[in-house]
Amino acid sequence: MENKHLPYMLLLPATIFLCVFFIYPFTLVAWEAFSKDGAFTMEHFQTMTSNWKFEISFWNTLLLAAAVVPIQLALSLLMATMVSKMQKGRDIVLYIWTIPLGISDLAAGIIWLAIFDQSGYLNSMLYGLGVIDQPENFLSYQNKSTIFIAIVLAEIWRATAIMLVILVAGIGLIPKEYYEAAEVFGASNWKRFTKITLPMLKPSLQTALVLRVILAFEVFAVVAALGGTNFPVLMGETYNWQFELQDGNVAAAYALVILAISIVFTLVILRVLRVPKGAQV
Amino acid sequence: MAEIQIKNVAKTFGSYQALHSIDMTISDREFMVLLGASGCGKTTLLRIIAGLETPSVGEVWIGDKRVDHLPPRQRGIAMVFQNYAVFPHLTVFENIAFGLRMNKLDDATIKERVNRTANLMHIEQLLQRYSGQLSGGQRQRVAVARALAMEPDVILMDEPLSNLDALLRLEMRAELKGVLADSNTTTIYVTHDQVEAMSLADRIAVMHEGRIVQANNPVEIYRNPAAHFVGSFIGNPPMNFLNATKGGKGKWNVAGKSFSGPQSGQENLEFAIRPEDVTLNGGGLDAKVRIVEPLGAHNLVTCDVDGSLFRAVIDSDSKVKAGEHISLAPMQDRIRWFDPQTTLAVA
Numbered sequence: 001m002e003n004k005h006l007p008y009m010l011l012l013p014a015t016i017f018l019c020v021f022f023i024y025p026f027t028l029v030a031w032e033a034f035s036k037d038g039a040f041t042m043e044h045f046q047t048m049t050s051n052w053k054f055e056i057s058f059w060n061t062l063l064l065a066a067a068v069v070p071i072q073l074a075l076s077l078l079m080a081t082m083v084s085k086m087q088k089g090r091d092i093v094l095y096i097w098t099i100p101l102g103i104s105d106l107a108a109g110i111i112w113l114a115i116f117d118q119s120g121y122l123n124s125m126l127y128g129l130g131v132i133d134q135p136e137n138f139l140s141y142q143n144k145s146t147i148f149i150a151i152v153l154a155e156i157w158r159a160t161a162i163m164l165v166i167l168v169a170g171i172g173l174i175p176k177e178y179y180e181a182a183e184v185f186g187a188s189n190w191k192r193f194t195k196i197t198l199p200m201l202k203p204s205l206q207t208a209l210v211l212r213v214i215l216a217f218e219v220f221a222v223v224a225a226l227g228g229t230n231f232p233v234l235m236g237e238t239y240n241w242q243f244e245l246q247d248g249n250v251a252a253a254y255a256l257v258i259l260a261i262s263i264v265f266t267l268v269i270l271r272v273l274r275v276p277k278g279a280q281v
Numbered sequence: 282m283a284e285i286q287i288k289n290v291a292k293t294f295g296s297y298q299a300l301h302s303i304d305m306t307i308s309d310r311e312f313m314v315l316l317g318a319s320g321c322g323k324t325t326l327l328r329i330i331a332g333l334e335t336p337s338v339g340e341v342w343i344g345d346k347r348v349d350h351l352p353p354r355q356r357g358i359a360m361v362f363q364n365y366a367v368f369p370h371l372t373v374f375e376n377i378a379f380g381l382r383m384n385k386l387d388d389a390t391i392k393e394r395v396n397r398t399a400n401l402m403h404i405e406q407l408l409q410r411y412s413g414q415l416s417g418g419q420r421q422r423v424a425v426a427r428a429l430a431m432e433p434d435v436i437l438m439d440e441p442l443s444n445l446d447a448l449l450r451l452e453m454r455a456e457l458k459g460v461l462a463d464s465n466t467t468t469i470y471v472t473h474d475q476v477e478a479m480s481l482a483d484r485i486a487v488m489h490e491g492r493i494v495q496a497n498n499p500v501e502i503y504r505n506p507a508a509h510f511v512g513s514f515i516g517n518p519p520m521n522f523l524n525a526t527k528g529g530k531g532k533w534n535v536a537g538k539s540f541s542g543p544q545s546g547q548e549n550l551e552f553a554i555r556p557e558d559v560t561l562n563g564g565g566l567d568a569k570v571r572i573v574e575p576l577g578a579h580n581l582v583t584c585d586v587d588g589s590l591f592r593a594v595i596d597s598d599s600k601v602k603a604g605e606h607i608s609l610a611p612m613q614d615r616i617r618w619f620d621p622q623t624t625l626a627v628a
């Protein structure tokens with residue numbers, strides 16, 4: 001009798017916490033997005049979509065995620081495989097690679113601004129080497145593509161390690177015997193990676209990708225530092241509506257859009273990387 | 282041609298020496314069984330041949346090629362792992378097909394070979410399951426099928442039937458013997474089961490503490506153990522050993538009786554006889570019966586001879602009872618002698 005209730009009792013504090021600090025604010029935000037003077041309305045969504053910046057920021061956000069996440073996935077897989085093969089110094093390399101994780105995203109944006117700025121390192125270096133005659137403004141509104149590249153670089157630098165850490169842990173969980181069997185039965189290094197590592201890493205890949213994709217849709221500070229208003233993204237627009245234009249309703253609508261695409265992509269990732277029933281390790 | 286030559290191979294793990302200078306040649310198509318107590322280095326030796334472990338010293342040759350610098354996949358071997366290593370993310374079919382796909386065989390051949398080996402191992406109804414949905418014994422048979430499907434030059438099997446029930450093991454043993462005899466495969470087979478070793482082997486290599494003590498055909502191993510360890514390890518129940526003291530030219534005193542033995546300069550030898558090589562005739566060793574265990578075909582009698590444990594296998598018709606004194610006469614031509622210092626056989 002007692003035992004039957006125990007799990008629920010233990011779950012209660014966390015559940016209450018979630019209800020108070022997540023479900024309740026969420027319903028408030030949702031209500032704010034869908035209501036005006038206490039009645040249901042789609043007006044705020046119409047305000048949002050009719051603004052010219054909505055479409056641009058929507059596509060910018062998706063484009064950024066589409067450019068950053070695959071590169072990060074490939075990089076973190078490569079780095080994780082390398083780290084896992086190391087005998088000595090493994091921990092030190094891992095610590096160094098994860099340093100950017102300890103830096104806030106705004107600080108990361110500023111670091112990269114210091115590189116790409118008109119008086120930044122990159123300009124000084126190119127000038128010093130004689131490649132350019134005068135400093136170039138890489139991040140001006142005329143250089144949309146360099147802004148994009150700078151943001152992509154900063155994001156990769158900043159947030160690849162989060163996937164790396166998850167994948168290193170996942171690879172560490174794959175028993176050595178499967179690699180040995182694959183090797184005996186003729187699998188080359190690459191085949192062992194595609195036939196053993198990748199399929200057995202699916203649960204970790206799921207976690208890493210979901211986490212990373214959600215963070216990619218919430219990108220804000222790095223973009224603000226490097227692109228300012230030249231590269232609008234959804235999160236930046238949310239901030240704008242809330243604090244610059246003082247319209248909490250439209251900001252709430254933006255927040256719901258971000259939530260919706262996050263949910264859609266999470267479901268897609270979980271579906272694509274699902275492990276067939278019975279094949280769980 | 283897949284003759285395996287192991288030349289002076291040794292292996293140390295840190296400060297622990299798992300293998301001491303192993304020298305062994307396994308001829309093409311031979312069925313070699315490695316037999317030895319747990320921890321004596323059988324798996325280590327197999328892994329060195331497979332290339333999963335590098336020898337600390339020595340060479341491994343397969344065919345006329347030195348292979349100890351080659352990766353496993355270039356050695357032309359297949360292996361059944363002691364812990365199976367059946368891939369959990371693949372179905373049984375894909376597990377058995379794994380090596381064939383790596384070798385880029387066409388689908389029809391793969392299908393045919395998978396079905397054939399699965400039938401042989403009686404797992405044909407499990408082909409679509411995952412390893413997590415199999416019993417231990419079924420998983421083990423998948424591991425065997427995966428190796429057999431390769432039709433390799435050399436197959437290494439590490440206790441491939443250890444997890445099967447007695448009946449199934451008997452059947453699988455016969456199947457394995459049949460398939461491997463029909464193929465051109467050289468086999469190294471590790472087992473703890475002596476009966477299995479005897480029934481399968483062309484030759485048995487008995488290992489003890491990282492060395493090969495004796496490698497010979499099963500009958501020779503059984504009849505003429507090269508060392509005390511072999512006699513005490515092979516045979517169920519194992520050999521009996523008694524102290525012998527010199528009693529004149531070629532004569533040795535054992536438990537108060539005199540036997541003719543080797544013309545050795547030593548003062549002491551070890552007298553050895555198999556339990557089934559004694560008869561209940563007068564004039565033999567005086568034995569006090571401790572336990573009588575009827576085993577159907579015969580009785581196993583555990584006695585005390587001159588303060589040492591002594592087992593005898595006698596006819597189940599005999600009326601020997603615990604507590605009695607009996608006379609056990611060793612057959613003269615079955616007596617073996619060992620040097621107590623070197624533990625090696627003395628002729």
Ligand SMILES: Nc1ncnc2c1ncn2[C@@H]1O[C@H](COP(=O)(O)OP(=O)(O)OP(=O)(O)O)[C@@H](O)[C@H]1O
Pocket residue numbers: 294297299317318319320321322323324325326363
């Ligand atoms: N990677 C390793 N590191 C250190 N010691 C090892 C390692 N592998 C094996 N050993 C040791 O080497 C010895 C031989 O091991 P091995 O696995 O070859 O035994 P085995 O004869 O196969 O035993 P079993 O019949 O129990 O399988 C053991 O004492 C074991 O502890």
Ligand SMILES: [Mg+2]
Pocket residue numbers: 323324325363439
């Ligand atoms: Mg072993």
